[in-house]
Amino acid sequence: MEPFPQETAPLPGATVIKAVGLTKRYGVLDVLQGIDLEAHEGEVISILGASGSGKSTFLRCLNLLEVPSGGALNILGEDIRFRLKRGEQHIADARQVNRLRSQVGMVFQNFCLWSHRTVLQNVMEGPIHVQGRNRYEVRDEAEKTLARVGMLNRAEYYPSQLSGGQQQRVAIARAIVMRPRVLLFDEPTSALDPELVGEVLKVMRDLASEGRTMLIVTHEMAFARDVSSRIVFLEKGTVRAQGSPQDLFKGGMDESFDRFISHFSRPG
Template identity: 80%
Template sequence: MQPAQSPPMPSGPAPSVITAQKLTKRYGALEVLRGVDLEAHEGEVISILGASGSGKSTFLRCLNLLEVPTSGDLTVLGERVRFRPKGDGLRIADHGQVNRLRSQVGMVFQNFCLWSHRTVLQNVMEAPIHVQGRNRHEVRDEAEAALARVGMADRAGYYPSQLSGGQQQRVAIARAIVMQPRVLLFDEPTSALDPELVGEVLKVMHDLAAEGRTMLIVTHEMAFARDVSSRIVFLEQGRVRAQGTPQALFRGGMDERFDQFVSHFMRQG
């Protein structure tokens, strides 16, 4: 994959699509998130970096309400998510609101999560038909276009077991974009892939970023994060340790711990 110029930051005040304020998450005595603040604007590509156990994936899952924060405020697409107290934490107050917001925030997981008994095309068509209630014929056309978009048009009739890991992940990306989301969340989308398959998935993500899509990406792919992101957020022990443009952070000298983290991964690569 050829290095790309980082997408330009919006010239004007682009709308905020996700705002997290003082977000915490505890599992019993284990505090995974410790007051995370983040504001993502339309058109931004934000890579969320950090060592294993720093809270990256938990934070991303909180943004899509797959995990309910223990405390804090969350605004998604202009709507403040409604929570109610539950014990020493929170619970969802309006499941209809959450379902509506989730339909506009696509998520791509580490392990593909495709239905093994459905073909590639059926996997991509399922959610728009049954979650959004859209017309089957219209959805089929869009699903076929999405599969072509990720280079999987010729595998529409295959089942997941007939695909490589990289192909399955590209189908998962097609499934996310056919929902026409305003925001795409990626939770370490290449971590379950063999090294030789990583590039094909990163190429698709690179192309999506170049289209100006709003993306938040948890990743360990340092070169990809440096070349594609408009902003880097570095988590350590459940807190935002550093953030800034990739040019500023990867130049070095902005945060000693970030420099050590990047150096470690570059040596591994």
């Protein structure tokens, strides 16, 4: 099967994201309290934790949809430049962020497709209007990618004509066609009916098998155990534990993680 498109072959081991002391505050609420994380090319990192632990906020900070309140962030070898204004941190160079964001794709919980555009138009929009690529080349690549996620036969449908699982597969195809170096997934199956979860996880497994760099916020424990190269467990805005799925899921490494996982059926 033809692999998903990507700009360059992965360079395993190269640092693609580095967060040091990352914080995020909303008023008096400290959502992130000094997170350190380094992601390397080819890694699949599952970010786990209870609701309110800061998982989605952390992921949104990595894509700069949220501006961190403090700490340092390096993406693809570039230090993100911030400036202080009235005591709050702001983006210093919007052009830098836009350029890097085109290389860090994000898939959201609720699909975020344009309702007035067809499936094919949704997938083609970014490469043409953000990256300035040739329309005919983009169409060919978009159709091949939709075929890989099993959605080419719905290319002329509108999002309202699709199931939730189908919409999420289109959203993944839309992110892939941008040829990102890193893919971020924010609970991509949480809005789906249980019978539709498997079709989305299959696409993600295929991406992981190709050596894609992926950071995934998820409650799919079996998927996290089977696909991840590393688990990062957040609790109250801090990294409480991290390690290989084999070490963490066997239990006894961290009491908080053991309590968290006890609320799910142990994968196996």
